[in-house]
Amino acid sequence: MPRHRPTQTPRPVAHPGPIPAPAQERERPATTLRQRLAELRGPTVPPRPLDARALAALAANPGCRRRALLDGAGVDKAALASALGSPAPFGQSQFAFVRGNAFEARVKADGGTELMRLLHERLGGSGAAPREVSVPDLTAAGPEGRAARTALALREATEAGGWALLDHPMLALEVAGSPAYLEPDAVAVHPDGTWTVVEIKSFPMIDGSADAAKVGAAARQSAVYVLALERIAELTEGAEVDHRVLLVCPKDFSNLPTASVVDVRKQRAVTRRQLTRLTRIEDIAAALPEGTTFDPECPRQQLDAAVEAVGAAYAPECLAACELAFHCRAKAREAGAVEALGRSVRGELGGLTTVGEVLAAAAGKEGDAADPTVAALRRAAALRAEALTGGPACR
Helix, strand or coil: CCCCCCCCCCCCCCCCCCCCCCHHHHHHHHHHHHHHHHHHHCCCCCCCCCCHHHHHHHHHCCCCHHHHHHHHHCCCHHHHHHHCCCCCCCCCCHHHHHHHHHHHHHHCHHHHHHHHHHHHHHHCCCCCCCCCEECCCCCCCHHHHHHHHHHHHHHHHHHHCCEEEEECCCEEEEECCEEEEECCCEEEECCCCEEEEEEECCCCEECCECCHHHHHHHHHHHHHHHHHHHHHHCCCCCCEECCEEEEEEEECCCCCEEEEEEECHHHHHHHHHHHHHCCCHHHHHHCCCCCCCCCCCCCHHHHHHHHHCCCCCCCHHHHHCCCCHHHHHHHHHHHCEHHHHCHHHHHHCCCCCEHHHHHHHHCCCCCCCCCHHHHHHHHHHHHHHHHHHCCHHHC
């Protein structure tokens, strides 16, 4: 039965973004930033939207100013990598894309009946299964309009006190001073005002469990949605965002849906902390030389100079998350940077930043013998020499 709430004075519609400054204070800086980002992207290149998957990858490597700027400017990193001669040989296949869309359509068929059954079964508590579910229309012009319409629909559903299912809502989240618009698969509103993120994936859940790496990636992606929803919930009375996410996958080897609950509190905390550490995009852009552009139509030499003008923080983990990773790896190897060996190795080597410095220190040609890192390298080199020559260390 719907809850009866006390009569309240109507409040204005809450926008999911931050409280705007007076127009005279923000008109010129915002316009300047948009123009600058358009110049960096290329005057005829449409911006590439920043999705939750990219945000999760960006949060995993907050020290990479290069990715922060390119993602914030909406640069197509795949096209840029191809223009630089280092295309990324990964991505979702067309078959997987079609299969995922077909499975999502099946889960949401009949007004989301099966999806709401799974939701109630896993998170609905002891009450009766939902019979009447509201599915609000979220159509609006542009991402900003859709985000505002989503915020209004969430408020209305919360005040109504019933079950509601928002299909592909639009959420807004500020990242490094630039707005990012995110589109989860679905958000469910419970009668008690709880909002639950629903993530639908096409990888199988066999005997109640799925691939740990894929579940972890889905959890990090869902944590971004939770952060964006929390900004709207702060302005909506009676609303609370659930830190548990409903993950829906095919059951075993069939196309029948099943679901599990994933707690994303850890991923949410890490993502929030990492996104806060990101340098603001306008600060990175202001440090670039005049005329810098990442337009894939520009000559390769010019693009290479533009990319190198922005600092990167390469690590082997980037190969699975960033389209420019192969270009950055080649540059790191060319410079002999120890980052190419991994973050753990880089952390162990202290002030030694190149492979040449490490080898020279291990050989006793450079470095202070009192430095624990240098001493450890020389000890390791001595043990290796003994092992190869059959010295005392092998006997």
